[in-house]
Amino acid sequence: MICIGIDVGGTSIKGAAVDEKGKLYERFVLPVDPSCTQNELMSQLIDMTRNYINSHDFGEKVCGIGLGIPGLIDSTNGIVTFSDNLRWEDLHVAELFEKELGIPTKISNDANAAALGETIFGAGKKYKNTVVMLTLGTGVGGGVVINGKIFDGNCGAGAELGHTSIVYNGVQCACGRRGCLEAYASANALTKQTIEAMEQDKKSLMWEIAKEQDKITGIVAWEAEKKGDPTAKKVIDQYISYLGEGILDYCNIFRPECIVLSGGVAKQGTNLTDRLVAYCEKQEYGYPRAPKTEIKVAELGYDSGIIGAACILLK
Amino acid sequence: MICIGIDVGGTSIKGAAVDEKGKLYERFVLPVDPSCTQNELMSQLIDMTRNYINSHDFGEKVCGIGLGIPGLIDSTNGIVTFSDNLRWEDLHVAELFEKELGIPTKISNDANAAALGETIFGAGKKYKNTVVMLTLGTGVGGGVVINGKIFDGNCGAGAELGHTSIVYNGVQCACGRRGCLEAYASANALTKQTIEAMEQDKKSLMWEIAKEQDKITGIVAWEAEKKGDPTAKKVIDQYISYLGEGILDYCNIFRPECIVLSGGVAKQGTNLTDRLVAYCEKQEYGYPRAPKTEIKVAELGYDSGIIGAACILLK
Numbered sequence: 134m135i136c137i138g139i140d141v142g143g144t145s146i147k148g149a150a151v152d153e154k155g156k157l158y159e160r161f162v163l164p165v166d167p168s169c170t171q172n173e174l175m176s177q178l179i180d181m182t183r184n185y186i187n188s189h190d191f192g193e194k195v196c197g198i199g200l201g202i203p204g205l206i207d208s209t210n211g212i213v214t215f216s217d218n219l220r221w222e223d224l225h226v227a228e229l230f231e232k233e234l235g236i237p238t239k240i241s242n243d244a245n246a247a248a249l250g251e252t253i254f255g256a257g258k259k260y261k262n263t264v265v266m267l268t269l270g271t272g273v274g275g276g277v278v279i280n281g282k283i284f285d286g287n288c289g290a291g292a293e294l295g296h297t298s299i300v301y302n303g304v305q306c307a308c309g310r311r312g313c314l315e316a317y318a319s320a321n322a323l324t325k326q327t328i329e330a331m332e333q334d335k336k337s338l339m340w341e342i343a344k345e346q347d348k349i350t351g352i353v354a355w356e357a358e359k360k361g362d363p364t365a366k367k368v369i370d371q372y373i374s375y376l377g378e379g380i381l382d383y384c385n386i387f388r389p390e391c392i393v394l395s396g397g398v399a400k401q402g403t404n405l406t407d408r409l410v411a412y413c414e415k416q417e418y419g420y421p422r423a424p425k426t427e428i429k430v431a432e433l434g435y436d437s438g439i440i441g442a443a444c445i446l447l448k
Numbered sequence: 449m450i451c452i453g454i455d456v457g458g459t460s461i462k463g464a465a466v467d468e469k470g471k472l473y474e475r476f477v478l479p480v481d482p483s484c485t486q487n488e489l490m491s492q493l494i495d496m497t498r499n500y501i502n503s504h505d506f507g508e509k510v511c512g513i514g515l516g517i518p519g520l521i522d523s524t525n526g527i528v529t530f531s532d533n534l535r536w537e538d539l540h541v542a543e544l545f546e547k548e549l550g551i552p553t554k555i556s557n558d559a560n561a562a563a564l565g566e567t568i569f570g571a572g573k574k575y576k577n578t579v580v581m582l583t584l585g586t587g588v589g590g591g592v593v594i595n596g597k598i599f600d601g602n603c604g605a606g607a608e609l610g611h612t613s614i615v616y617n618g619v620q621c622a623c624g625r626r627g628c629l630e631a632y633a634s635a636n637a638l639t640k641q642t643i644e645a646m647e648q649d650k651k652s653l654m655w656e657i658a659k660e661q662d663k664i665t666g667i668v669a670w671e672a673e674k675k676g677d678p679t680a681k682k683v684i685d686q687y688i689s690y691l692g693e694g695i696l697d698y699c700n701i702f703r704p705e706c707i708v709l710s711g712g713v714a715k716q717g718t719n720l721t722d723r724l725v726a727y728c729e730k731q732e733y734g735y736p737r738a739p740k741t742e743i744k745v746a747e748l749g750y751d752s753g754i755i756g757a758a759c760i761l762l763k
Contacts, residue, residue: 205734215737262602279599286703287577290738297697300616301627301690310696310731312616375616381625382612386701388601416625419520422530423605 136197137182137236138443140243143203143218146178149436150191151443155254157436161185171221179233186234197446198230198238201246201438208241208289239445243438244268245283245292247431248276250441251393255432260390265383266431267294269376270396272307273315277387283445295319299378317375320397323351323368330354330368338362355401369408377412384426385418395431402430451512451761452497452551455558455753458518458533461493464751465506466758470569472751476500486536494548501549512761513545513553516561516753523556523604554760558753559583560598560607562746563591565756566708570747575705580698581746582609584691585711587622588630592702598760610634614693632690635712638666638683645669645683653677670716684723692727699741700733710746717745 139148144165150158163181165174186195204216211227213219230238241249248266251257257264261280268274275294277284285292295315296308303312304322316322328349331339338357343349354372357365380392399405406428417423433440454463459480465473478496480489501510519531526542528534545553556564563581566572572579576595583589590609592599600607610630611623618627619637631637643664646654653672658664669687672680695707714720721743732738748755 205737215734263606279594284594284599286701287705287741288703288739290734291578291701291703293700293703293733296700296733297612298614298693301614301618301693303616308733309735310733378613378616382697385608385611386601386606388603388606388608390602418608418611418623418625419530419605420624422520424603426602 134447135191135193135195136199136443136446137186137195138439138441139178139182139198139200140246140438140442141200141202141219142243142438147439148182148185149439149443150185150189150195151440151447152191153447155440157440158189158191160439165219171219171224175224175226175229179230182230183234195236197443198234198236199246199442199445199447200226200230200238200240201243201442201445202226202240203243206240206242206289208239208245208283208285210288211238211240213240214288214290237446241283241442241445242276242285242289242292243441244274245276245285245289246441246445247274247395247433247437248278248393248441249283249444250433250437251395251431252278252281253444253447254440255437256393256429257391263387263389264391264393265294265387265389266393266395267379267383268396269318269394269398270320272321273313273319273379274396277389294379294383297379297382299375299382314375314379318372318379320351322375323354323372323398324349326372327351327354327368330364334364337364339365351398355404373408373412377409380409380428381413381416384413388423389426390424391427391429393429393431395437399430406430449762450506450508450510451514451758452501452510453754453756453758454493454497454513454515455561455757456515456517456534457558457753462754463497463500464754464758465500465504465510466755466762467506468762470755472755473504473506475754480534486534486539490539490541490544494545497545498549510551512758513549513551514561514757514760514762515541515545515553515555516558516757516760517541517555518558521555521557521604523554523560523598523600525603526553526555528555529603529605552761556598556757556760557591557600557604557607558756559589560591560600560604561756561760562589562710562748562752563593563708563756564598564759565748565752566710566746567593567596568759568762569755570752571708571744572706578702578704579706579708580609580702580704581708581710582694582698583711584633584709584713585635587636588628588634588694589711592704609694609698612694612697614690614697629690629694633687633694635666637690638669638687638713639664641687642666642669642683645679649679652679654680666713670719688723688727692724695724695743696728696731699728703738704741705739706742706744708744708746710752714745721745
C-alpha cells in the first residue's frame with residue numbers, strides 16, 4: 134500500500150510516497166511563494182504531486198493522499214477553514230486534489246497528523262489505546278490518537294492542546310485567552326522565562342552561554358544548569374512545573390498509554406522526560422492504581438510531518 | 449431491545465430495564481448495607497437482578513446488563529479497580545454477572561455512563577460527534593462521548609475531567625493535586641466560596657437566606673444575587689469565571705458540539721448556562737471560525753444513572 138504524505142509549512146511544502154511499513158520514497162519540495170494566491174499555490178502543488186506520482190514506479194497504485202496543514206482544519210470536509218501562516222481561508226483542499234488527481238485525499242491539522250505518525254511508526258507504536266503528543270516549539274501544538282485514529286472533535290477543530298489554561302488569569306496568549314499552556318511551556322515561553330531570569334541575575338552563567346551561542350534561546354538555561362548555574366536551575370525547575378501541570382491534565386483527561394513530546398524543547402531527551410516523570414508521578418489521578426502514562430520524546434524527526442500525513446490514509 | 453441499567457451509589461443501588469427508545473420499566477432498589485463485604489453485596493445484587501428479570505415479561509430477551517459505578521473502573525475488563533465510596537477493590541463485576549446470569553455485562557464509571565445516557569436520550573441527543581458532560585455536585589465528575597461511545601482512555605481510567613488544574617499552585621484537591629477544577633467549581637467549592645464571602649461581609653443578604661434555609665449551601669449566593677446583593681454577585685461572578693475556564697479548556701481540547709452540565713449547580717438552568725456562554729464566547733480557540741459549542745443542562749434527571757448504564761449495551 135502506497136500513500137502520498139504532504140507536510141505543508143509556511144515556507145515550504147514537502148511530500149513523499151510512504152508505504153504501509155513507514156518506508157519513505159524520494160521527497161519532493163515546493164517552496165511557498167508568498168506572492169501566490171492560495172489557488173495558484175494549490176495548482177502548483179497538485180501539478181508537482183501529479184508529476185511525482187507519474188515519474189515514479191511504486192510497483193502498485195497510489196491509494197491515497199494525506200496533507201498535514203497548520204491552522205484550523207475541517208478534517209471532516211477536507212477544508213482549510215483558516216491558516217494564519219499560509220493566509221489560506223475556506224480552501225477546499227481535498228476536493229481540489231480528488232478532482233484533479235482522482236485519488237482519495239484527506240487533510241488534517243499538522244500537529245494531529247504528526248501525532249498519528251508517531252503513534253503508528255514512532256515513539257507511540259507500542260500503544261494501541263490512546264496516545265497524546267505535544268509539540269513544544271514556537272507554540273504548543275497537540276494531537277490525540279485514539280485506537281489508531283486522530284481524534285479532533287467537531288469539524289476537526291479540537292485537540293488544541295496548547296490552549297488550555299494552566300495559570301488562572303495568567304500571561305496573555307496569542308489565542309486570546311490568558312494563562313494557556315502555550316504561553317508557559319512553548320520553546321518561545323522558555324526563552325522569555327530565561328531572559329527574565331538573566332535580567333535578574335547579571336552574574337548567571339547563562340550570559341556567557343548566550344554569548345557563545347550568539348543569541349538567547351530555550352537551550353541556554355539547560356546548558357547553564359548542566360554547568361551548575363543556580364539561576365538556570367530555577368528556570369528549568371519552573372518550566373518543568375508548568376509543562377508538568379499540562380501533562381498531568383492530559384493524563385487525567387485522556388489517560389493515554391503514552392505522551393510523546395516533540396519540537397525544540399524535546400531535544401533535551403531523557404533530561405526532560407525524567408524530570409517530567411519525577412514531577413508528575415504520584416500526582417496522577419488514581420495513583421497508584423490507575424495505569425501508568427509513559428512520557429517519551431518523538432522518534433520520527435525531520436520526516437514526521439510527511440509520514441504522519443500519509444498515515445491519515447494508510448490505516 | 450431491552451437492557452438492564454444499574455446505577456450503583458454509596459447508599460443505594462437502583463436498577464431498571466430500559467428499551468432502545470429510552471423507556472424505563474419498573475425500578476428495583478437495593479440499599480447498601482455498609483456491614484456487608486463486597487462479595488456479599490454482589491451476591492445480593494445479582495440475586496435481585498435475577499428476580500427482577502424473572503418476574504417481568506419484557507416481551508423479549510434481556511440482551512445486556514450495564515452498571516455505572518463510582519470510582520476507578522477498568523471498563524475494558526469489567527473490573528472495579530477501586531471505589532472509595534463503596535470500599536470495593538479489584539472486584540470483577542462483569543465476570544460475576546455473566547457467570548451467574550449468562551447475560552453480557554459491561555461496567556463504566558458512573559459519570560461516564562450518565563454522559564452516555566444524556567448523549568443518547570437527553571440534552572445531547574441532537575449531537576453525533578462529541579459531547580462532554582460535567583457533573584457539578586460534591587465533586588466535579590466528567591464524561592466524554594465520541595461518536596456515540598464513551599471515551600475513557602487506557603483501562604477506563606481517563607475522563608477525570610474534574611481533576612485538571614485551573615489555578616496554578618491553587619487550592620489543595622482531594623485527589624492530591626492542587627488547583628483542580630473540582631476544588632473551584634463543585635457545589636461544595638461554591639459553598640466554601642460563599643462562606644468565605646459571608647465572613648467578609650456580615651451585612652450580606654446571604655446571612656438571611658442561609659438562616660431561612662437553615663444551612664449554607666451553593667444555592668444561597670444564587671438566591672441573594674437575585675435579590676440584588678452585591679457580595680453574592682461577586683461570589684457568582686467568580687464561580688462562573690472558574691467554571692468558565694474549565695469549560696473553555698474542554699471546548700479547545702474536545703471541540704464538542706455540546707457541553708452538558710448536571711448536578712446540584714445545574715439546577716440554576718439558563719441562569720447558569722447564559723452566564724457561562726457570555727463568559728466563554730469569543731475566548732474559544734479559533735473564534736469566530738471554529739464551530740460553536742452549546743452549553744446545556746442535563747435533561748434526564750433522577751433516572752439518568754440507570755438510563756446511562758443501560759446505554760452502555762443498548763447501542
